[in-house]
Amino acid sequence: MTARAQSEMDANAAGADINHFPLCAARRSHRAAINAGRADAWSCWLTRRLALAVLERTTQYLATTSDLAQRAPAQLRGEAMAFERDAAIVKTARAMSSTPPAVLQASAGAAELAERLTIARDRDSFRLELRGQGEHGAVGIVNRDELQRVLKMLHTAVMQAGWLAVPVPSEAASPAVSGETKPTPH
Numbered sequence: 457m458t459a460r461a462q463s464e465m466d467a468n469a470a471g472a473d474i475n476h477f478p479l480c481a482a483r484r485s486h487r488a489a490i491n492a493g494r495a496d497a498w499s500c501w502l503t504r505r506l507a508l509a510v511l512e513r514t515t516q517y518l519a520t521t522s523d524l525a526q527r528a529p530a531q532l533r534g535e536a537m538a539f540e541r542d543a544a545i546v547k548t549a550r551a552m553s554s555t556p557p558a559v560l561q562a563s564a565g566a567a568e569l570a571e572r573l574t575i576a577r578d579r580d581s582f583r584l585e586l587r588g589q590g591e592h593g594a595v596g597i598v599n600r601d602e603l604q605r606v607l608k609m610l611h612t613a614v615m616q617a618g619w620l621a622v623p624v625p626s627e628a629a630s631p632a633v634s635g636e637t638k639p640t641p642h
Contacts, residue, residue, distance in 0.1 A: 540604070
């Protein structure tokens with residue numbers, strides 16, 4: 457990465473509009489448009505592998521850094537995390553807006569393949585750094601609630617793409633659902 461690209465990323469860190477994280481579905485990837493419609497806009501393609509890894513690892517990371525989850529008894533930590541996540545979604549709801557399709561389309565040609573997402577704790581916030589194959593990327597500082605919102609948006613896009621679909625059992629493995637009785641061997 458050039459020094460210029462790193463300085464651009466650092467300069468944009470505090471001002472990245474992570475709440476505008478529209479994902480455009482494709483067959484094997486999603487396009488993330490960060491700061492869409494602004495001069496510092498950047499977009500990338502998130503592969504299925506990267507998106508699922510981000511969801512899994514970031515959810516685990518949030519659980520280990522949650523004061524609420526750490527104070528809860530072990531058998532209730534999952535519920536504490538769900539409560540924290542739901543509260544974060546409510547708190548960030550007013551910041552959400554729809555990005556016009558024309559703005560998203562304008563970023564499509566410049567999108568590059570994302571290679572990694574790094575999340576580091578920065579006192580009471582989290583520093584997100586999304587890097588592509590080229591020398592560009594996006595950096596943002598978000599609070600815990602905003603990080604929960606980003607994960608919710610990513611999870612929704614992953615679900616819509618069918619990347620978390622449960623395999624449907626075959627007919628041979630499923631029980632018959634008819635009014636007829638089947639003979640049972642004795």
